[in-house]
Amino acid sequence: MRRTRKRLAQISPVALLATIALTPPASAAEAPTPLTSPVRATALAEEIGEERTGGVYYEGDKLIVAVTDQAAAQSVRDAGGTPKLVTRSTAELASIHSELDELGDISNTAWGAEARTNQVVVELFNGVSEGDRAKINEIVADHPDAIRVEKVDSGLRFKATDLRGGNGITSSGWICTAGFNTKNSAGAVYTLTAGHCVPGTGNTWYMDWNGQAIGSQTSYNFGTGTGGKCDGSTRGCDWAAIRANASGINPLGTVRYWGGDYHQIDRSRYPAEGESIDRIGVNSQDKTGNVTKTSVTVNIGGKTMYGMMETNNCALGGDSGGPALNGTTALGLLSGGSDETTCTSSSSGNYRNYFTKVQTVLNERGLRVY
Numbered sequence: 001m002r003r004t005r006k007r008l009a010q011i012s013p014v015a016l017l018a019t020i021a022l023t024p025p026a027s028a029a030e031a032p033t034p035l036t037s038p039v040r041a042t043a044l045a046e047e048i049g050e051e052r053t054g055g056v057y058y059e060g061d062k063l064i065v066a067v068t069d070q071a072a073a074q075s076v077r078d079a080g081g082t083p084k085l086v087t088r089s090t091a092e093l094a095s096i097h098s099e100l101d102e103l104g105d106i107s108n109t110a111w112g113a114e115a116r117t118n119q120v121v122v123e124l125f126n127g128v129s130e131g132d133r134a135k136i137n138e139i140v141a142d143h144p145d146a147i148r149v150e151k152v153d154s155g156l157r158f159k160a161t162d163l164r165g166g167n168g169i170t171s172s173g174w175i176c177t178a179g180f181n182t183k184n185s186a187g188a189v190y191t192l193t194a195g196h197c198v199p200g201t202g203n204t205w206y207m208d209w210n211g212q213a214i215g216s217q218t219s220y221n222f223g224t225g226t227g228g229k230c231d232g233s234t235r236g237c238d239w240a241a242i243r244a245n246a247s248g249i250n251p252l253g254t255v256r257y258w259g260g261d262y263h264q265i266d267r268s269r270y271p272a273e274g275e276s277i278d279r280i281g282v283n284s285q286d287k288t289g290n291v292t293k294t295s296v297t298v299n300i301g302g303k304t305m306y307g308m309m310e311t312n313n314c315a316l317g318g319d320s321g322g323p324a325l326n327g328t329t330a331l332g333l334l335s336g337g338s339d340e341t342t343c344t345s346s347s348s349g350n351y352r353n354y355f356t357k358v359q360t361v362l363n364e365r366g367l368r369v370y
Contacts, residue, residue, distance in 0.1 A: 035081035041065055044079050048072050050090040055115025066115050086118040088146055096120045096146055099139050106132045108156050114148075122149045125156045160250035161212040163191060165265070165323040167256060168208030168282030169242075171217070172198045175208055177281045177322030179333040180265060180358060181244065181251040182367040189251045190241040190367060191215075192358065193321030194335055195222035196303075197240065205242045208282060213246035219365065223303050227364060232295065232307020236360040238335040240321070241367075253370040255323050258285050258345075265323075265369045268330040270294070270359050275326055277311050279334060279353070281319025284343035289313030289351070291331075298354050300336045308335065309355040314343035323358075330358050330369045 035041055038056060041063045045053040054066030065076045066086045073083035093113040097120055100111050108125040109132070120143075122136060140147045167178045169191075176197035182190050191205075191214060199222045205214040219226035220240035230237035244251040254262040257280060271277075271291045278287045293310040309332045311324065324332035332355030340351055362368060 032078060032080035035063055035065075035076075035079055038063060040079075041081060044076065044081065045090070048075055050094070053090055054086040054088060054093070054118055055090055055113065057115040059116075064115075066118060088118050093118075093120055093146070096139075096143055099142075100136070103132075103135050103139075106135070109136070110156075117148065119146055119148045122147060123152050124149065125152045125154055127155060158248065160248050161207055161210060163207065163214060163244060163249055163251045164262065165255035165325075166280035166282070166285075168318070169193065169205050169214060169321075170208050171203045171205040174198055175282065175318050176320045177318065177334070179321050179323045180255070180268075180330045180369050181253055182241075182362065183370050184366055184368075189244045190218070190365070191244045191251060192333055192361060192367075193240050193242065194333055194356075195220040195225060195238045195240045196335065197320055199225070201226065207249075212248055214249050215243040215246045217241070218243045223305065230306060232297075232305065232357075233360065235364055236356040237305035237308065238356045239333055239361045241361075241365060255280055255325060257287075263325065264328055265325065265330050266328045268359050268362055268369045270357055271309050271331045277313055277324050277326060277331065279311070279313040279315060279319070279322065279324050281315060281322035281334065283316040283318040284314065285345055286313040286315065286343055286347060287345045288347070292352075296354060300354075305335065305354070305356075307357065307360065309357050311353055311355065312351050313353055314338075314340050314347045314349065314351045315353045316340070316343050324355050332356060332358055333361070 041056045045056055045065055052068050052072040056065050062082055064084050065081050067073045067083045068089050076083035108127040111122040114121045165178050165180045168175055169178050174197050176193050179192040201217050203217050217240050221230050221236055222238055223230060227235045254264050256262055271294050273291050273294050275291050277289045277291055289311045291311050296308045296310045297306050298308050315334055320334055322334045335354045335356055337353030338351050
């Protein structure tokens with residue numbers, strides 16, 4: 001057995017002291033955790049107080065906490081953060097912001113505190129009147145170094161959801177396709193789709209992709225409806241009109257093709273036999289069809305419809321209500337047809353699909369495409 005106790009005893013006191021001295025004190029090794037969370041940085045600034053801090057911002061990848069005195073700066077360092085001394089506090093910048101807010105509604109303007117520059121920035125977009133600029137300038141003159149005015153060469157508008165023909169729309173649990181946006185003589189906008197999607201009135205339609213409300217269905221026909229029994233010549237047999245006036249919706253006079261191409265619609269008419277037809281829907285599109293008949297009586301699922309346009313385009317479920325067009329000319333709204341399960345722009349087959357002639361609907365309801 002080795003005598004380890006004896007060997008340890010042979011270590012000199014000097015050597016032992018040297019060994020201990022190489023180990024740093026525990027307190028020297030405990031540096032604060034770097035402040036990398038904006039939530040933590042904001043909480044720290046709030047703890048120090050808005051009279052002694054000037055906001056939190058990124059400088060590259062590093063979080064900066066603006067402070068107004070050295071003691072506050074040390075508090076930031078102790079918390080693992082990076083301080084920057086500034087002249088104005090959060091409270092002072094907020095007070096200036098409030099002064100501007102008291103001016104009331106001034107169109108085409110924006111203002112707010114910018115921690116990076118320790119200023120309140122006023123942005124003037126196109127359309128600010130001279131009188132409103134004078135009001136703003138009075139406050140700027142009271143705080144010449146604290147406010148910076150920037151002119152922005154742009155207008156301001158809400159980011160409304162665009163609604164075009166070919167977009168998917170939903171109501172009462174059903175998905176269909178918007179056909180054409182139309183206007184009446186007073187300029188009110190109505191989106192046309194198929195009446196069989198949701199027969200009736202009062203139901204609200206929404207954009208399929210983001211749930212944005214479009215408006216309420218105000219009239220329809222599905223064999224019978226708002227204007228009475230359809231005959232196909234003066235009253236279309238499968239259509240609905242949605243009053244597109246919900247806040248945040250922007251109805252446009254275009255049809256959206258797959259791939260993001262847009263076709264402006266500027267006219268409408270009755271179809272001609274043999275002419276080329278593009279058919280667009282939420283689930284498929286077919287740009288290789290033709291009108292095969294211009295006035296057909298068709299019975300689908302026990303429902304007889306008159307005066308329908310027949311084409312050899314393919315179509316899928318969900319495409320109902322979608323537009324049929326030739327160039328910039330509106331021709332029809334998809335109702336139904338053969339039961340194909342595959343449909344692309346290059347599809348070929350013995351397809352038969354039927355459309356309400358859009359000109360009939362426009363004449364009946366006093367509408368026009370745009």
